[in-house]
Amino acid sequence: MASRSSVLARPPAFRGIGRSILLTLPMALWSLLMFMPSFQHAGRDRHISALLVILFMTTLFFLMMRTGETYRWRRIFFVAMGFLFPFGFIAALVAERGTMSIPISRMVSGDTPFCFMVTPSLLLPAAFARTIIFPGSILPTASNPHSIAAMIGVWFAMTLILGKAWCSYACFFGGIEEGFAAFPKRRRLHRFITRFGAYLRLIPWAILVFVVLVSAAIFEPVYCMWLCPFKAVTEFPAVRNVETAIQMGIFVALFAGLVVVLPLLTKKRTQCGFFCPFGAFQSLFNKINLFEIRFNREKCVDCTLCQTSCPTMALSKESIREGKTLLNCMKCGACVDVCKKDAAVWHLKGTAVAVKPERARLLFLYGAWALATMMGGSILANSVATMVHWLPWK
Amino acid sequence: MRSRILPILAYTGAGLMLLVTVCVPFVLFQVFTNGVAHAGLHIDAVYSGGTVARTIQRDGYRILVYQPVQPRLLERIEPFVQIVFEPADALPAHVSDEIDLDGDGHPDVRVSFNLSADPNAPLRGDVTALNATYISLTNVGGESFSRMFVRTGNKIVVRVPMKKDAVSR
Amino acid sequence: MAALSLSASAGEALVLGLATGPVCLATCGPVVVPWMLVQPQGVRGHSRQLFLFLAARLAGYLVFACAVWLVGSAIPHALPHALPHASTGRSWLMGGIQLLLAAALVVYAAGWPHRRCAAAKTAGALVQIGETSFPKRSGALALGFLTGINLCPPFLVAGVRAAQLAHLSAALLFFVCFFAGTAIWFFPFLSLGFLKRTPEVVTVARMVALLLACWYGFSGISILIERTFHG
Numbered sequence: 074m075a076s077r078s079s080v081l082a083r084p085p086a087f088r089g090i091g092r093s094i095l096l097t098l099p100m101a102l103w104s105l106l107m108f109m110p111s112f113q114h115a116g117r118d119r120h121i122s123a124l125l126v127i128l129f130m131t132t133l134f135f136l137m138m139r140t141g142e143t144y145r146w147r148r149i150f151f152v153a154m155g156f157l158f159p160f161g162f163i164a165a166l167v168a169e170r171g172t173m174s175i176p177i178s179r180m181v182s183g184d185t186p187f188c189f190m191v192t193p194s195l196l197l198p199a200a201f202a203r204t205i206i207f208p209g210s211i212l213p214t215a216s217n218p219h220s221i222a223a224m225i226g227v228w229f230a231m232t233l234i235l236g237k238a239w240c241s242y243a244c245f246f247g248g249i250e251e252g253f254a255a256f257p258k259r260r261r262l263h264r265f266i267t268r269f270g271a272y273l274r275l276i277p278w279a280i281l282v283f284v285v286l287v288s289a290a291i292f293e294p295v296y297c298m299w300l301c302p303f304k305a306v307t308e309f310p311a312v313r314n315v316e317t318a319i320q321m322g323i324f325v326a327l328f329a330g331l332v333v334v335l336p337l338l339t340k341k342r343t344q345c346g347f348f349c350p351f352g353a354f355q356s357l358f359n360k361i362n363l364f365e366i367r368f369n370r371e372k373c374v375d376c377t378l379c380q381t382s383c384p385t386m387a388l389s390k391e392s393i394r395e396g397k398t399l400l401n402c403m404k405c406g407a408c409v410d411v412c413k414k415d416a417a418v419w420h421l422k423g424t425a426v427a428v429k430p431e432r433a434r435l436l437f438l439y440g441a442w443a444l445a446t447m448m449g450g451s452i453l454a455n456s457v458a459t460m461v462h463w464l465p466w467k
Numbered sequence: 468m469r470s471r472i473l474p475i476l477a478y479t480g481a482g483l484m485l486l487v488t489v490c491v492p493f494v495l496f497q498v499f500t501n502g503v504a505h506a507g508l509h510i511d512a513v514y515s516g517g518t519v520a521r522t523i524q525r526d527g528y529r530i531l532v533y534q535p536v537q538p539r540l541l542e543r544i545e546p547f548v549q550i551v552f553e554p555a556d557a558l559p560a561h562v563s564d565e566i567d568l569d570g571d572g573h574p575d576v577r578v579s580f581n582l583s584a585d586p587n588a589p590l591r592g593d594v595t596a597l598n599a600t601y602i603s604l605t606n607v608g609g610e611s612f613s614r615m616f617v618r619t620g621n622k623i624v625v626r627v628p629m630k631k632d633a634v635s636r
Numbered sequence: 637m638a639a640l641s642l643s644a645s646a647g648e649a650l651v652l653g654l655a656t657g658p659v660c661l662a663t664c665g666p667v668v669v670p671w672m673l674v675q676p677q678g679v680r681g682h683s684r685q686l687f688l689f690l691a692a693r694l695a696g697y698l699v700f701a702c703a704v705w706l707v708g709s710a711i712p713h714a715l716p717h718a719l720p721h722a723s724t725g726r727s728w729l730m731g732g733i734q735l736l737l738a739a740a741l742v743v744y745a746a747g748w749p750h751r752r753c754a755a756a757k758t759a760g761a762l763v764q765i766g767e768t769s770f771p772k773r774s775g776a777l778a779l780g781f782l783t784g785i786n787l788c789p790p791f792l793v794a795g796v797r798a799a800q801l802a803h804l805s806a807a808l809l810f811f812v813c814f815f816a817g818t819a820i821w822f823f824p825f826l827s828l829g830f831l832k833r834t835p836e837v838v839t840v841a842r843m844v845a846l847l848l849a850c851w852y853g854f855s856g857i858s859i860l861i862e863r864t865f866h867g
Contacts, residue, residue, distance in 0.1 A: 107492070177609035180514055182619035201658060203507055208514035212504050216620075226499030230491045234484050275836055279843030286666040286844075287851055292511060292542050313610065363480050423477030436481045440488040447492050539659065 087141025097135040099439065104130050104446050111454065122457035129153075129453070130446045137438060141431070143406030147241060148251060154449045155248020159306040161456030166308055174311035183210035186219035188307075189228045190351045191297050193281060197289035206292050227448065234440050236362030237355045240345055240385075240403040242445040245452055246303045246332075250344050254336035254384065261338045270386045273347040274401060281350035296351075302327035302344055346385030346401070356401045364437040365420050366409060368396045369427040372416035379408035379417050396426065404437070512536040513612050516549035516624065521570060527557040532568055535629060536613075545628040547613035548601070550578065552623040558582050565597070568627070576601050576627055580616055592616035594627050602628040645801060646813045652794055653817020660818045664783045666848050667737065671779055672828045673841030682829035688776035690822060694815050696784020700791070701798050701811035708799025728863055733786055734856030740778045741849040 088096075104127040111123035133146045140146075166173050179185055187209045198204045205211065205221055213220040231243055240247055260266075266273070284296045298310075299320060305328035312318050327348075335343035345352050359365070368379075373393065380388040387402040398408075409417045418430035419437060487495065509515070516533050523530040533549040548568050552558060561581050565574035580592030594604040604627070609617050615626045668689070675685055794814045798807040831837065 176617070177612070177615060178617035178619045178624070181516065181612075181615070181617060181624055182622075183510060183515065184619075197662075198511075199506075199508055201662075203509060204511045205508050206511045209510070211508060211510065220500075222500045222503035223496075225503050226496055226501075227491075229499050230487075230495045234488050234491075272839065275840050276843065278836075278840045279847060282670070282840065282844045283666075283847040283851070286669060287848070290662050290666050292513070292539050311609075363477065363484060421477050421481055423473040423480070425474075433481075436485070440484055443488050444491065539662075 088138055090139065093135055093138040096138045096435070097131060100134045100442055100446070101127070101131045103443050104450065107447050107450060108454065118458040118461045119454070121461050122454045125457055126450050126454045130442070130450050134438075134442055137442075142410045143434065143438065144410045147406060148255065150445060150449065151241065151248040152252035152255065153248065154245055154452055155250075155252055157456035158245040158452050159249070159303075161452065161459050162307050164456075164459045172311075173308050175308050176311050177313075180208035180310070182216075183208065183214070184217045185209045186217060187221045187224040188297070189224055190301065190303075190349075191294045192225065192228060193285050193350060193354045194288035194294045194296055197285060198292055201289075202292075204292070206288060206294050207297075231444050231448070232355065232358050234444060236358040236364070236404070237352070237400075237402060238362075238364070238404040238437075238441055239355050239358075240349075240352050241405040242441045243448055244345075245449070247342060247345050249303075249306070250332045250336040250342050251384065253333055254340045254342060257337055257340060260340040262335075263339070266339055266341065266386070271389065274386045274399070276347050277349050277353035277401075280348065281353040284350050299323060300327065302332050302348075305329075340384075341386070342384040345403075346387075352385075352401065352403075359400055359402065363422050364404065364433065365422060366398050366402060366404060366406075367418055367420040367426045368393055369416045369418060370394075370396050372414045372427075374414055374416075376413070378411050378413070382407045382411040404441075409434075513538075513542070513544055516551070516626070523566065525564070528552060528554060530564065530566060532566065535568075544611070545602075545613040546631060547626045547628045550625045550627065552625070554621045555582065555586070555618060555623050556621060558623065562623075568601070569598075573598070578625055578627075580623070580625075582623070586618060590616050590618050590623065592625065594625070596627075600629055602630060604628070645797075645806060645810050648797070649794065649810045649813035650817045652797075653814040654820065655817075657818045657821035661821045663786070664822070666851075667741070667779055667783055668822070668825055669828065670841045670844035670848060671741070671775060672825060673831065673833075674838060674845065677829065677831065677833040679826055679829035682826050685776050686822060686825060689780035690815075690819050692777040692780025693784035693819075694812070696781045697811045697815050698808055700785060700795060701807045702804065704795040704799040705801070705804050705807035728860070730786070731856045731859035731863065733782055734852045734859065737779070737782045737786075738849040738851075738853035738856060740775060740782060741845045741852065743775070 108123040108127055111119045130150065133150055136146045137143055163173055170176070175185060185208045187207060191207055195205055195207060198206050207221060209219075209221045210217050211221050213223055232239055235242060280296075280300070284300070288295045297304075300323070302324060304321075304324040309321060309324060310317055312321050327344075331344035331348050335341070341347075375390075375393070377390070377393075380390070380393065384405060384407060385401060385403060387399045388408060389399060392399050406419075409419060411417075416427075418427050419434035420426055420430065421433040421436060424433070512518075513536065517536045518534050519531050520534045521532050523532065529552075531551040531553065533551070535546060535548045537546045538544050550566060550568075552562065559582070561579075563577065563579040565577045567573060568575040575596070575598040577595040577597060578592065579595070580590065582590070589608055591606050591608045592604075593606065594601070596603045604614055604616075607614055607616050609615050613626055613628045615624065617624050672682060672685065675681060794811065798810040801807045801810060
């Protein structure tokens with residue numbers, strides 16, 4: 074995780090204002106295009122929220138262009154999404170049914186909104202038995218627009234472009250722990266993380282294989298039913314017996330431990346880096362993604378500032394020596410921004426390393442930020458509209 | 468040669484990625500959604516209740532009897548049969564119906580429940596097994612996927628558990 | 637006539653095994669995949685291990701075949717009717733088998749005993765990153781036998797059918813053919829032999845095996861508790 078002092082030590086201006094505005098214009102236009110329907114059809118709450126989100130996303134992108142930094146501006150968006158998504162989601166649930174718990178009737182009627190994190194568990198039963206082991210509906214309905222086909226469709230499209238950068242630009246849960254990780258000034262448990270980091274970052278892979286195999290064996294989405302920490306801040310099966318009470322206990326314990334306490338102690342995204350099987354699954358798509366972060370060995374002085382700053386331990390001494398990150402790099406840009414020697418650079422596969430890295434960064438950011446505006450921006454707009462709706466002085 | 472072609476391919480690929488990005492909300496999202504929708508997939512019968520086996524017409528409403536749902540080897544549910552009464556707003560205040568579930572002409576269960584005018588009121592009901600294959604239920608609501616009386620929209624969904632046998636899905 | 641009847645039974649058993657093979661794959665897969673990934677790389681080595689696994693599985697099948705045939709011959713015509721009431725006993729057995737499976741996974745996947753100098757162990761580490769350690773005993777026989785006697789419904793159907801045959805040898809042949817039908821589905825696991833055994837792969841496989849041990853342990857205990865309190 075980049076410390077405040079190391080980030081502020083860089084020169085404040087990387088690019089002139091004029092050029093920064095020029096580079097931001099396409100993103101501003103894209104944002105307007107994405108939120109045009111809100112201005113055409115929806116009410117005043119939606120107009121205000123859309124305008125705020127357009128300004129928010131455009132400003133952050135401008136700052137990325139102006140300062141040449143990615144991580145801290147992306148983090149502002151990501152943390153905002155991480156905290157506002159549950160807020161808007163829970164508000165909608167409470168307004169609709171007065172509780173966060175999913176009654177079994179909704180699971181039976183196919184009204185459970187689909188979450189992308191269950192995707193790996195679905196693959197084997199879908200491939201071998203053409204069965205979706207999730208209580209949703211395949212096509213969108215009036216009561217459930219977040220259908221399985223729609224959510225898988227958007228996930229697939231975004232993953233083709235982002236790879237594991239999904240975890241930095243699209244995941245609407247990762248921002249929660251990134252926010253908690255940003256609070257403390259000092260990291261604790263640093264020795265533990267350093268010593269056991271090599272094992273800890275393999276745990277998501279083990280959980281992924283376990284979840285895929287057992288879900289196929291028992292035809293149940295094991296991760297959703299037993300291991301998802303974010304059930305604690307979205308919705309969960311209603312507690313109606315001992316088993317569901319145990320499940321709820323696990324959800325709350327995992328959320329408190331992995332998403333709140335450990336990020337506060339370690340300044341790392343501990344759930345993402347050391348637990349999330351979906352993150353491991355997304356890592357596979359880094360193999361085919363065009364963008365990556367590389368290290369110029371001629372400039373690198375092995376200060377390991379990048380390794381310390383990485384939120385998910387995606388860097389090891391061996392990988393830096395080889396000039397690259399590990400497979401679980403989520404392209405957040407922390408290591409690039411913190412490197413004082415400009416050794417860590419954005420890279421487009423197939424081109425020379427450290428030759429025009431800013432071009433690679435721009436090509437990546439245009440795609441990533443466009444998708445972030447499309448999906449994350451609409452999440453922000455929904456939540457902001459809910460807040461505006463509740464304003465007492467309206 | 469390779470050192471000249473690779474960067475060209477790389478930038479071409481990056482450009483295509485940007486094009487794909489622009490197409491996502493307008494074209495690709497719908498294409499992928501349709502692709503998944505037409506992949507011949509279905510929701511697991513534990514959640515959907517399976518397929519309808521027969522329809523029984525009553526006065527003003529109908530009863531849909533589904534195919535029995537048997538658990539797979541390690542699935543942790545009892546086998547059950549789903550019965551759906553629809554439309555719920557056409558049902559009398561008290562329903563007591565003897566239903567033939569296996570299509571042999573003899574009633575297998577008697578389903579009884581009281582319907583409140585408030586669609587959000589919790590629903591509970593009883594099932595009396597007239598056939599040893601099925602298990603009776605008393606004052607059941609949404610207990611589990613194999614034992615339930617619930618209202619979903621304008622339907623009443625009842626699931627009657629069956630005794631376990633040797634045949635699985 | 638007897639030969640025709642025997643070949644008809646054998647054919648029936650083979651078809652039953654082929655048809656239920658995917659069920660075996662789904663239920664044995666969680667055991668086989670991490671266990672095989674803990675073995676050294678190489679298709680030849682994997683073939684040997686898979687052969688041992690399947691042989692032990694066959695032994696389990698034959699033990700069961702003997703048992704059901706003896707019961708069936710002692711109480712003729714009773715077994716099909718007794719089957720619905722056998723679910724209680726089957727649950728006790730399944731609960732026990734799952735606990736044994738959990739214990740076996742812990743022992744063999746965690747690598748006790750393993751051919752590595754004890755002094756090289758780091759405190760609390762399952763395996764050193766930087767060296768690859770394989771278990772001394774592969775666990776093929778234990779895991780194969782335990783999965784072989786796991787009483788799945790197709791297995792019970794085969795059991796009922798075998799119990800109705802005139803001779804013990806016919807029952808054994810029935811189960812050999814049933815086994816052959818299911819065993820064919822296991823050959824794709826040999827492809828795991830091609831996967832490079834980096835220390836990370838082996839570590840992940842051990843972690844998976846431990847997670848599965850927890851799962852089987854939880855499942856076995858749940859079954860036993862349910863049987864204890866609900867009968």
